[in-house]
Amino acid sequence: MCGILGAVGVKEKFDLDFAKAGIDTMANRGPNDTGFWSEGDASLAHCRLSVLDPTSAGHQPMVSPDQRYVLVFNGEIYNFRELREELSDTCSDWRSNSDSEVLLIAYARWGKEFLQHLTGMFALGIWDREKKSLFLARDRIGVKPLYYASYKGGLIFSSRPSALFAYCPKLSTSINIEGLALYLEAGYFPSPFTLYSSVCKLPAGHWLEYCTGKTETGSYWSPLFIEPVDNWMCRAENEVLDELDCLMTKSVRSRLVSDVPLGAFLSGGIDSSLVVALMRKVRNDPIKTFTIGFHEPQYDESRHAQAVANLLGTDHHQEVLSVDDLLALVPSFHQHFDEPFFDSSAFPALAVSRLARKEVTVVLGGDGGDELFGGYHYYSILRRLESFYRFPQMMRAGLARLLSRVPSHKCRLLASVLGEPDALHAFRFMRSIKKDFGWVLSKDVSPETNLDQVFFQTIEQMPKNLSAVECAMRLDLSHVLPEEYLQKTDLSSMAYSLEAREPLLDHELVEWSLKLPLSFKLRGGTSKYLLRRLASRYLPEEIINRPKQGFAVPIDRWLRGPLQEWARERIDDSKLYDRFSLDRNQVLKLFDLHLSGQRDVHPRLWAILMLVPFA
Structure with a gap:
């Protein structure tokens, strides 16, 4: 890089x-x-x-x-x-x-x-x-x-x-x-x-x-115009699977060209494990793999990564931390992320990049599998909601009102989702960190563009026959993936002079996945159906079918505990309000609401706190 x-x-x-x-x-x-x-x-x-x-x-x-x-x-x-x-x-x-x-x-x-x-x-x-x-x-x-x-x-x-x-x-x-x-x-x-x-x-x-x-x-290129090919449903499933296997193997092989040491991130999830399995398929020498483990079992994926490493015979490197050890990375985060960035998974991404750079200069990762093959949980939720929005509006509004009275964070969120006019507006709500927490900019500030407009201007460019789930996956591919997840990977790896390559994002593979009918991605209660089928050629069932975990970081707990005073000091900083036209009362209300434990407001609060270094 x-x-x-x-x-x-x-x-x-x-x-x-x-x-x-x-x-x-x-x-x-x-x-x-x-x-x-x-x-x-x-x-x-x-x-x-x-x-x-x-x-x-x-x-x-x-x-x-x-x-x-x-x-x-x-x-x-x-x-x-x-x-x-x-x-x-x-x-x-x-x-x-x-x-x-x-x-x-x-x-x-x-x-x-x-x-x-x-x-x-x-x-x-x-x-x-x-x-x-x-x-x-x-x-x-x-x-x-x-x-x-x-x-x-x-x-x-x-x-x-x-x-x-x-x-x-x-x-x-x-x-x-x-x-x-x-x-x-x-x-x-x-x-x-x-x-x-x-x-x-x-x-x-x-x-x-x-x-x-x-x-x-x-x-010169856009994923928005590519339509699913309906007659692929008539093809033998093994034929489609062979085609995916060929495309992914080709993509991995091409990304192994390097004149410096090379390895892979390994979380133990389907995407990174499949990438490492395919690396093993096309290389004879041992592959260096890297994982961050945590002492707290609810955040730890390292045992799954170790199981994959043992199966594939990789030269595995692992560092076990406390999630609170990640707090030591806050200064490094602010040094290398030169734009406000709210995604707290940047901290473990920094930690695993630091670990990998001790051994290699290039790593392969698993970004893109969820967007291309239907891995995120809200795709399944959205699929179920599509039929709900065919009910009369009065019935939906009544159910939303009932749920909103339940003193539960999740029930409040569900009430807001059900109160949206259709499935795509519901997806915008799900993908927003604003949720139902209100406006935090000053009342005299009135921007002309909002997330609704960004999403629906993008949707207007898509084929008209797409389902809400297919539109949602294209929205993630066009906006969230490049501007959030890939930004995180680029900045976290570059902080340690490490090049990260993304074999699942080869454009030929992306185009092929967009032609794939939805039933190859979501089938029954199974997400990433075809990718799981491919993974079963190389990995054991206990790896393929374990629940999705992700790079979770307990920001919600930190803000009520070890970071509470740190956050309070920054929220009280007048420069934050002078520079960014924020409404102090609304920000303080959000903070107090989070501290009360009644609602989990941490994504919104963390986004505001990440503005402070730029004030």
Whole structure:
């Protein structure tokens, strides 16, 4: 992995000190090498984590053989060797064994259409010295981040917002109320929104071109238009299963290309266990696997991971902590997460990344299996609710009123779900951290965009014949996965200069899964039906059928216990309200409600507390 930074068209002389300051904020993303290139009003900078061709031949910024194009690139192109063969008639004198050089030659030959040829995760910038134009792109699924801002008549871009502000100290840090409101409702910043009015995030599967003061953006790939293929229901199940096996094996094999030590995260759940099993299938040498265990059994998955490691014969590494040991990671969290981030599973993600980096530079993970194959519990809930919303509205409203009177947190939430007009509005409620806890921004603040609009504008692009569950899975794939879960993985791993690869998010596998009829994902009371069937070829039933656990962290308990004074001090900080237009009384009410034990308000509270370092 790497960090990239650049500026073009800025009416300001290039300052190497500012460029170095920007790169320094991303030093953990690229500890092995740094590079700077400048010409006229274009400048590019790069910090490198050497994974492929770690020699100086892979140094960036990289200039094309004809000297026309200059590249900065973060990520990995897994099919670069096949592309290199295909491009042999364009370039016969390769200077390196890197995928970066292949990108340059591919862009020179195909222009922006070269994106359709790539398999991998990436954020990149290419400067055309002849046309005086900049081309930016982010990978299809959004594994790698990319931010940009207009500045003094030009454009600046980087892997992280902090690098933009270090490179351009005068760039406005004013708060984007639209982005802030969405964060406080969703728990993440949907692209293109960020916390700052001056900074945008390039959406997954998009490109941007800048030339002589004009900026154009476009999409080159989207999961939204892909429809389930109904006649796949007529195929023999084993035939469909073989196809999935082939796609996943191919994806895992392609992600094992590395010139540095490589391993895998192993939680003991289906997704990571299947990835490790397939690694074992295509490799002969022992695989290094990594797990964080907890002393508290309700949070601990390590015994399941150990069972998989024993079965597959991996070189297993495990660190056992108390969940309260994760509190020691709070300073590291605030150092490396340079945007507000509410997902507390970032703490164990940091811990397992720290453990893995002691042994390897690259790890494979299991992100994406739930979104693609129906793993989250609320997909099953939503499927049952679809028939409920066909009942008369008066009947539904009456049931919701009855439930709302029950003094139970879960009953209150269920009452709100049943009070929604349809299943997709219910899903928006389920996916929101706002829930029924009310508005926390000042009354005089009225953002124009809310989560309803983000979700339903996305739904409008989908085929009209999709069920609510299929729409929900596409919403998660388009918004929650790239902007929350993959952001967490990227920042947690990069905090320790560790490259994380996601074989379940190969775009061919994603496209195939979107064509898969829903009954292959949810069947009866079974979630991830087909993926479980595949896992049964490699893993024992006790691993496949154990309840889903996830990277849970007891933030709710911490806020009532060891973090109570810490939280109180921050909630009392006047800068929080001055900077973010929050209603102090509403925030204090939320905190007191949580402390009372009547409701579990911790996701909303934690999101507010994560704003404090940015006040």
